[in-house]
Amino acid sequence: xxxxxxxxxxxxxxxxxxxxxxxxxxxxxxxxxxxxxxxxxxxxxxxxxxxxxxxxxxxxxxxxxxxxxxxxxxxxxxxxxxxxxxxxxxxxxxxxxxxxxxxxxxxxxxxxxxxxxxxxxxxxxxxxxxxxxxxxxxxxxxxxxxxxxxxxxxxxxxxxxxxxxxxxxxxxxxxxxxxxxxxxxxxxxxxxxxxxxxxxxxxxxxxxxxxxxxxxxxxxxxxxxxxxxxxxxxxxxxxxxxxxxxxxxxxxxxxxxxxxxxxxxxxxxxxxxxxxxxxxxxxxxxxxxxxxxxxxxxxxxxxxxxxxxxxxxxxxxxxxxxxxxxxxxxxxxxxxxxxxxxxxxxxxxxxxxxxxxxxxxxxxxxxxxxx
Amino acid sequence: xxxxxxxxxxxxxxxxxxxxxxxxxxxxxxxxxxxxxxxxxxxxxxxxxxxxxxxxxxxxxxxxxxxxxxxxxxxxxxxxxxxxxxxxxxxxxxxxxxxxxxxxxxxxxxxxxxxxxxxxxxxxxxxxxxxxxxxxxxxxxxxxxxxxxxxxxxxxxxxxxxxxxxxxxxxxxxxxxxxxxxxxxxxxxxxxxxxxxxxxxxxxxxxxxxxxxxxxxxxxxxxxxxxxxxxxxxxxxxxxxxxxxxxxxxxxxxxxxxxxxxxxxxxxxxxxxxxxxxxxxxxxxxxxxxxxxxxxxxxxxxxxxxxxxxxxxxxxxxxxxxxxxxxxxxxxxxxxxxxxxxxxxxxxxxxxxxxxxxxxxxxxxxxxxxx
Numbered sequence: 001x002x003x004x005x006x007x008x009x010x011x012x013x014x015x016x017x018x019x020x021x022x023x024x025x026x027x028x029x030x031x032x033x034x035x036x037x038x039x040x041x042x043x044x045x046x047x048x049x050x051x052x053x054x055x056x057x058x059x060x061x062x063x064x065x066x067x068x069x070x071x072x073x074x075x076x077x078x079x080x081x082x083x084x085x086x087x088x089x090x091x092x093x094x095x096x097x098x099x100x101x102x103x104x105x106x107x108x109x110x111x112x113x114x115x116x117x118x119x120x121x122x123x124x125x126x127x128x129x130x131x132x133x134x135x136x137x138x139x140x141x142x143x144x145x146x147x148x149x150x151x152x153x154x155x156x157x158x159x160x161x162x163x164x165x166x167x168x169x170x171x172x173x174x175x176x177x178x179x180x181x182x183x184x185x186x187x188x189x190x191x192x193x194x195x196x197x198x199x200x201x202x203x204x205x206x207x208x209x210x211x212x213x214x215x216x217x218x219x220x221x222x223x224x225x226x227x228x229x230x231x232x233x234x235x236x237x238x239x240x241x242x243x244x245x246x247x248x249x250x251x252x253x254x255x256x257x258x259x260x261x262x263x264x265x266x267x268x269x270x271x272x273x274x275x276x277x278x279x280x281x282x283x284x285x286x287x288x289x290x291x292x293x294x295x296x297x298x299x300x301x302x303x304x305x306x307x308x309x310x311x312x313x314x315x316x317x318x319x320x321x322x323x324x325x326x327x328x329x330x331x332x333x334x335x336x337x338x339x340x341x342x343x344x345x346x347x348x349x350x351x352x353x354x355x356x357x358x359x360x361x362x363x364x365x366x367x368x369x370x371x
Numbered sequence: 372x373x374x375x376x377x378x379x380x381x382x383x384x385x386x387x388x389x390x391x392x393x394x395x396x397x398x399x400x401x402x403x404x405x406x407x408x409x410x411x412x413x414x415x416x417x418x419x420x421x422x423x424x425x426x427x428x429x430x431x432x433x434x435x436x437x438x439x440x441x442x443x444x445x446x447x448x449x450x451x452x453x454x455x456x457x458x459x460x461x462x463x464x465x466x467x468x469x470x471x472x473x474x475x476x477x478x479x480x481x482x483x484x485x486x487x488x489x490x491x492x493x494x495x496x497x498x499x500x501x502x503x504x505x506x507x508x509x510x511x512x513x514x515x516x517x518x519x520x521x522x523x524x525x526x527x528x529x530x531x532x533x534x535x536x537x538x539x540x541x542x543x544x545x546x547x548x549x550x551x552x553x554x555x556x557x558x559x560x561x562x563x564x565x566x567x568x569x570x571x572x573x574x575x576x577x578x579x580x581x582x583x584x585x586x587x588x589x590x591x592x593x594x595x596x597x598x599x600x601x602x603x604x605x606x607x608x609x610x611x612x613x614x615x616x617x618x619x620x621x622x623x624x625x626x627x628x629x630x631x632x633x634x635x636x637x638x639x640x641x642x643x644x645x646x647x648x649x650x651x652x653x654x655x656x657x658x659x660x661x662x663x664x665x666x667x668x669x670x671x672x673x674x675x676x677x678x679x680x681x682x683x684x685x686x687x688x689x690x691x692x693x694x695x696x697x698x699x700x701x702x703x704x705x706x707x708x709x710x711x712x713x714x715x716x717x718x719x720x721x722x723x724x725x726x727x728x729x730x731x732x733x734x735x736x737x738x739x740x741x742x
Contacts, residue, residue, distance in 0.1 A: 042692065046699040048422070048680065071667070071692040078668050079688050087684040296442070297449050309419060313458040317450050321413065321442040328417040328699055 003212045005144055005185035007032075007244045007265075015359040017236060017263035020350045023059070023244055025091040025143040026183050027083060030058035032244065032265035033349050035251065035342045036093060037273065041066050042076070042086040044339075045273050046332040049087045055308065055336055056343030059091035059143075061268040064136050065100035065128075069119050073139035081141030093144040093268070095248070096133045096175075096189075099151055099217075110150065112167060130174035138181045144213065147175040149189040151218050161193040168217075169205040176209045185212035187246060193218055194227070196234035203238040213244040216264070225371070228255045236262040253282060253345055254369055257362050260349055267346075272338035277331040279323040282341040284368050288316070290334065295320040308340035309333065374583045376515055376556035378403075378615045378636075386730040388607060388634035391721045394430070394615055396462040396514040397554045398454060401429035403615065403636035404720050406622065406713045407464060408644065412437050413447070413457040415710075416644050417703040420458045426679065426707055427714030430462040430514075432639040435507050436471035436499075440490050444510035452512030464515040464639070466619070467504040467546075467560075470522055470588075481521065483538060501545035509552045515584065518546040520560040522589050532564040539588075540576040547580045556583035558617060564589055565598065567605035574609040584615040587635070596742070599626045607633040624653060624716055625740055628733050631720055638717075643709035648702040650694040653712040655739050659687070661705065666691040679711035680704065 004026055011020040021032040037044045037052065040063045044052050052060070062082060067073060079085045082092055098115070101108050105117035105126075114129030130148045137145035148171045152164040168191045179186045188211035192198035206214060216239075219231045228250060236259075239245050244265045250256065251269020259267070272282065279290040283303040290302075301311035302319065310319065310333035322330030345365075352361035375397055382391040392403040408415045408423065411434045415423050423431070433453060438444060450456045453463055469486070472479050476488035476497075485500030501519045508516035519542045521535040539562045550557045559582035563569035577585060587610075590602045599621060607630075610616050615636045621627065622640020630638070643653065650661040654674040661673075672682035673690065681690065681704035693701030716736075723732035 041696040041698055042689070043698050043700045046417075046703070048700070048703070049684070050680075051419070066696075070696055071688070075667060075688060075692070079670055079686055085686070085689050085692075087689075296446060299450055309421075313420070315450055315456070317442070317446060318413070318456050318458075321446070321456075325412040325437075325441055327412055327414050328702070329414045329419070331699070332417070332419070 003185060004183050005212050005244075007213065007242065009241065011354045013353045013358040014356065016261040016362075018260045018349070018353050018358045019263055019265070020353045021244065021265055023091075023265070025059070027089060027091045027143050028058065030091065031350055033256070033260045033346050034059060034266055035256065035346050036061045036266065036268040037339050038063070038268055038270045039086065039088075040270075041070070042082060044335075045277065046328065046335055051309070051332075051336060052088070052339070053090070055339035056347065057339055059093065060088060061093045061095065062086075062140070062142065063097070063100060064094045064133065064140065065097035065104065067140060068097060068136045069121050073136045077139040077141070083141065091144070092142040094137045094140050094142040094146065096146040096148040097128055097136065098133065098148045099249070101128050102151060102153065110167075112170065130171040131178040134175050134178040134186075138179070138184065141181070142184065144185045144187055145179065146215065147172045147186060147188050147211075149191055149217050151191065152193070156193065158195060161191070161195060161198055165191050165198050165202045168202060172206055172209055176211070187211055187213040187215050189215045189217040189248070190235055190239075191218050192235070194230045194234065199231075199235045200238055203235065207240065211243070213246060214239045215246040215248050217248050219247065219250060225252070225254055225258065229258055232259055232262040232264065236264060239263070251342065253342070254366060254371070256342070256345065257349065257365060261358070261362060272342050273335045276335035276338045279330065279334060281334055282338045284365065286370050290316060290319045290330070291323050292320070302337050303341070306337065306340060306344070308337050310337040374556060375554050376583050376615075378584065378613065380612065382725045384724045384729040385727060387632040387733075389631045389720070389724050389729045390634055390636070391724045392615065392636055394462075394636070396430070398460060398462045398514050399429065401462065402721055404627070404631045404717050405430060405637055406627070406717050407432045407637065407639040408710050409434070409639055409641045410457065410459075411641075412441070413453060415706075416648065417699065417706055422680070422707060423459070423710070424461070426710035427718065428710055430464065431459060432464045432466065433457075433511070433513065434468070434471060435465045435504065435511065436468035436475065438511060439468060439507045440492050444507045448510040448512070454512070462515070463513040465508045465511050465513040465517065467517040467519040468499055468507065469504065469519045470620070472499050473522060473524065481538075483541065485519075501542040502549045505546050505549040505557075509550070509555065512552070513555065515556045515558055516550065517586065518543045518557060518559050518582075520562055520588050522562065523564075527564060529566060532562070532566060532569055536562050536569050536573045539573060543577055543580055547582070558582055558584040558586050560586045560588040560619070561606055561610075562589050563606070565601045565605065570602075570606045571609055574606065578611065582614070584617060585610045586617040586619050588619050590618065590621060596623070596625055596629065600629055603630055603633040603635065607635060610634070622713065624713070625737060625742070627713070627716065628720065628736060632729070632733060643713050644706045647706035647709045650701065650705060652705055653709045655736065657741050661687060661690045661701070662694055663691070673708050674712070677708065677711060677715070679708050681708040
């Protein structure tokens with residue numbers, strides 16, 4: 001059976017698990033490792049599609065939970081699907097909505113059938129089941145859909161994690177059975193926390209279902225670098241070589257480099273755009289805080305050798321002014337810089353892997369960035 | 372003496388006072404009638420310079436009051452002046468700051484020497500004099516600076532208007548004497564309300580000072596179409612033919628067309644961007660309110676024959692979603708449409724004047740727009 005999303009391995013690092021691949025989707029091809037900006041509500045905050053593409057971004061993520069609540073997947077479908085609706089003709093991945101149900105919605109109750117919750121918008125009682133997660137994502141029409149998984153709240157006991165793994169496997173089976181859209185791939189999600197045996201159990205079961213790609217779940221924004229490493233150490237090597245591997249919700253430069261070293265191909269995170277809106281810019285020398293008084297007369301760009309719109313055209317002094325004056329252009333330009341930074345980082349990672357110098361590259365970058 | 376801003380008359384309508392001109396500035400040339408978007412704090416809200424240029428905008432306005440308070444004109448000057456600071460290499464006009472002192476600042480007190488006020492940002496006591504208005508604008512370095520004028524609060528008695536005229540003339544003399552920057556033009560501002568004799572008195576005095584251009588002041592956002600007409604009827608014909616004529620603060624399509632008919636060349640107004648941020652779009656069929664439930668499934672663009680980014684790429688349904696979801700891209704796209712609409716309106720006005728059909732064009736447009 002031909003897969004709507006195909007993955008081809010282009011190069012492998014000899015000193016680590018890092019690899020370069022090519023991901024072909026119905027809406028175009030991209031090289032991995034790749035970072036997907038988050039367009040929660042069918043827009044990457046503040047950026048037109050052209051500005052987004054100019055950051056080097058090729059594939060983006062949209063949030064099923066938010067779009068199902070507003071405007072409703074039936075609206076998106078009636079308007080021609082997510083690509084047409086938001087004017088983005090490149091690849092899109094939608095998450096399952098599960099993570100947001102657990103983190104955003106009020107009073108979520110989990111059962112084996114699915115999860116009930118109250119909308120964070122109007123308090124209405126709703127239910128998300130594996131079948132419904134697939135149906136919503138089919139209506140949205142992204143290139144890649146994700147299985148509904150159970151991501152346990154942290155800290156979790158081993159029993160809670162084991163329970164989540166069991167449910168995640170059962171739900172993956174139901175998602176796979178429900179998924180019919182021929183121009184959309186479905187990825188499975190591995191849970192299991194930092195428990196090697198639970199990760200292995202989950203992975204084995206998912207491999208039996210033969211997904212087009214596999215995600216490492218349960219590792220997310222705000223977790224320590226050590227926790228990210230630990231979860232990956234016990235998971236990535238279990239995943240098949242010929243399928244894309246996606247680490248959900250991770251976007252700190254240090255974490256990306258660590259994860260690539262274990263063999264991860266895809267990333268998404270709100271960090272670059274959220275930090276951008278908060279006036280913090282990513283650079284190879286660590287974060288630049290644009291509100292600082294030190295930048296009042298600072299004619300330098302955010303980063304000297306960056307070719308993004310913000311760095312080509314504007315000074316830190318101007319960006320500082322925009323943030324102090326609460327002007328939209330501040331968050332816009334800082335988001336553009338941060339996305340460009342991460343896209344350039346993944347480009348440099350790919351080049352380093354191909355040139356056989358990923359390990360020294362990793363050391364250099366991590367030393368400059370700090371812990 | 373060579374003028375930094377030169378005006379050339381290209382065509383004149385036979386059925387009205389309407390005219391087409393060419394304004395040459397140190398930062399480029401534009402055809403008039405022209406509309407200047409407002410970049411209050413050295414940014415037209417939400418738009419990168421490229422997006423702004425793509426709306427057809429050629430000359431923009433920035434507010435002296437806001438920039439003097441934040442970041443301070445000394446910061447802008449140290450960063451290379453307003454053009455470099457904000458990344459806009461086209462013509463810029465700065466207002467004098469007077470209007471904002473009267474409308475925004477707290478406890479403004481007017482004397483013949485100048486006006487004292489408290490900053491709306493931090494309450495500090497400041498003074499704006501004609502000399503200071505010129506000095507700030509010299510530091511900002513726009514192509515056109517404006518004289519400090521006294522725009523009386525409305526409604527005003529005849530005596531109050533007469534007093535404002537007297538002060539406006541005295542201040543114009545002091546501005547002219549203080550102005551030294553050779554690459555910047557200084558425009559005078561005619562006050563006098565709807566009083567023909569006061570407008571005439573003010574105009575005559577200003578003509579004696581030989582400004583590079585003349586503005587009609589005291590007519591602004593929110594005034595009725597009749598008041599705008601009345602002020603123009605008693606003013607525009609008094610202004611010299613060979614200088615640009617600028618109607619400050621007016622941007623409703625109907626008002627622009629009325630004003631062009633009397634011979635006005637330049638406009639500025641926050642209306643297109645402010646309305647855009649409030650989800651209201653200008654069209655030839657009148658305003659489109661994007662939040663309306665009627666647009667939930669509306670696959671049409673805001674305006675069928677509009678070539679702006681918003682209309683080329685997105686549906687009303689998507690724009691409605693962005694506004695309901697409080698996403699920045701909503702205000703951005705609606706501002707782009709509204710600016711493009713006004714730039715296209717002035718283009719159509721120029722074409723109609725050149726083709727000798729401005730009067731029927733005016734009738735057609737006003738009938739479609741409504742009152």
